[in-house]
Amino acid sequence: MSAVDEAEQLLADLPAAPAVWCSGLRKRYRRRAAVDGVSFTVARGEVLGLLGPNGAGKTTVIKMLLGLVRPDAGDVLLLGRPGHDPRARARVGYLPELFRYQPWLTAAEVLTLHVRLAGTQVPPEERRACLAMVGLADRAGDRVGGFSKGMQQRLGLAVALVARPDLVILDEPTSALDPIGRADVRDLLLSLKERRVAVILNSHLIGEVERVCDRVVILDKGTVAASGTLEELLGQRELRMRLDGVTPEAEARLAATGRLSHTGDAYRVTLPPDHDEARVPDLITDLVGLGVRIHAVEPGRISLEERLLGILRGESS
Numbered sequence: 001m002s003a004v005d006e007a008e009q010l011l012a013d014l015p016a017a018p019a020v021w022c023s024g025l026r027k028r029y030r031r032r033a034a035v036d037g038v039s040f041t042v043a044r045g046e047v048l049g050l051l052g053p054n055g056a057g058k059t060t061v062i063k064m065l066l067g068l069v070r071p072d073a074g075d076v077l078l079l080g081r082p083g084h085d086p087r088a089r090a091r092v093g094y095l096p097e098l099f100r101y102q103p104w105l106t107a108a109e110v111l112t113l114h115v116r117l118a119g120t121q122v123p124p125e126e127r128r129a130c131l132a133m134v135g136l137a138d139r140a141g142d143r144v145g146g147f148s149k150g151m152q153q154r155l156g157l158a159v160a161l162v163a164r165p166d167l168v169i170l171d172e173p174t175s176a177l178d179p180i181g182r183a184d185v186r187d188l189l190l191s192l193k194e195r196r197v198a199v200i201l202n203s204h205l206i207g208e209v210e211r212v213c214d215r216v217v218i219l220d221k222g223t224v225a226a227s228g229t230l231e232e233l234l235g236q237r238e239l240r241m242r243l244d245g246v247t248p249e250a251e252a253r254l255a256a257t258g259r260l261s262h263t264g265d266a267y268r269v270t271l272p273p274d275h276d277e278a279r280v281p282d283l284i285t286d287l288v289g290l291g292v293r294i295h296a297v298e299p300g301r302i303s304l305e306e307r308l309l310g311i312l313r314g315e316s317s
């Protein structure tokens with residue numbers, strides 16, 4: 001290794017180098033801006049969810065990160081190296097949205113081919129373990145041409161993971177999977193997180209994103225409409241209650257706690273960010289004192305789906 005290579009290796013291995021850093025990414029197709037100034041980072045070991053409606057630019061961003069689409073403007077660093085550097089790309093696993101593997105190869109041969117393409121070496125037992133991890137242990141010797149769509153997607157996941165990546169980019173990894181397959185992928189993502197592998201997950205299954213992602217970037221019309229940790233995006237907590245006998249005084253007491261709405265006997269109080277949970281029992285005591293009959297009280301938080309719809313409709317919070 002030359003001195004320059006050694007210096008670059010040192011830089012790339014610095015813990016501070018994020019898994020992904022991109023800044024000012026832009027891409028136009030004819031007169032249409034597909035991506036218009038997108039910037040974000042993904043820390044090592046972080047799972048980032050990329051969300052947004054159809055045509056928002058998610059796949060285009062992913063392809064620009066991977067050098068599969070040339071940006072009109074903007075910069076990409078993967079694992080501390082320029083995105084086009086083969087040494088960075090060799091450490092990145094990718095499951096494309098539309099995938100089709102050579103139908104004449106067996107599942108085991110597809111993995112062997114991708115390990116060779118990554119320029120690395122993975123012992124046969126580890127390749128077998130990788131197929132087992134995606135539920136294809138007993139199909140290793142079968143030709144891919146005879147695989148169902150879900151099985152091909154499972155193989156795609158194994159391809160993305162087999163060369164021991166430090167960053168995995170999954171574009172709709174569960175679109176063809178049954179509910180058990182989806183749960184398997186969830187476990188797989190959590191195990192990647194434990195191993196400090198960074199993940200970018202593009203999925204329309206918002207519940208899935210909410211369960212596994214540390215942070216979310218929401219794209220809309222090619223720009224970042226919102227981004228942050230789930231805490232930051234879903235910070236608003238609420239109290240959901242079933243009440244009857246709510247007098248105007250009781251309603252005023254509820255409204256003094258937070259933004260109040262109700263349908264029939266279902267009341268919902270959206271709590272302000274500085275709300276102290278220790279004050280909830282006081283609210284209940286006061287409501288009882290005001291003659292309200294309380295059938296149920298449960299804490300809640302708006303779902304990522306509600307928040308996403310709110311952001312896309314232009315509501316501020």
Ligand SMILES: Nc1ncnc2c1ncn2[C@@H]1O[C@H](COP(=O)(O)OP(=O)(O)OP(=O)(O)O)[C@@H](O)[C@H]1O
Nearest residue numbers: 029032033034052053054055056057058059060061
């Ligand atoms: N090769 C291409 N040629 C022309 N336009 C393209 C091309 N690829 C993407 N686009 C356009 O760029 C915009 C963003 O597309 P992209 O596939 O990135 O969206 P997406 O957020 O991944 O959508 P989906 O959720 O439907 O997969 C769309 O308007 C699309 O028509």
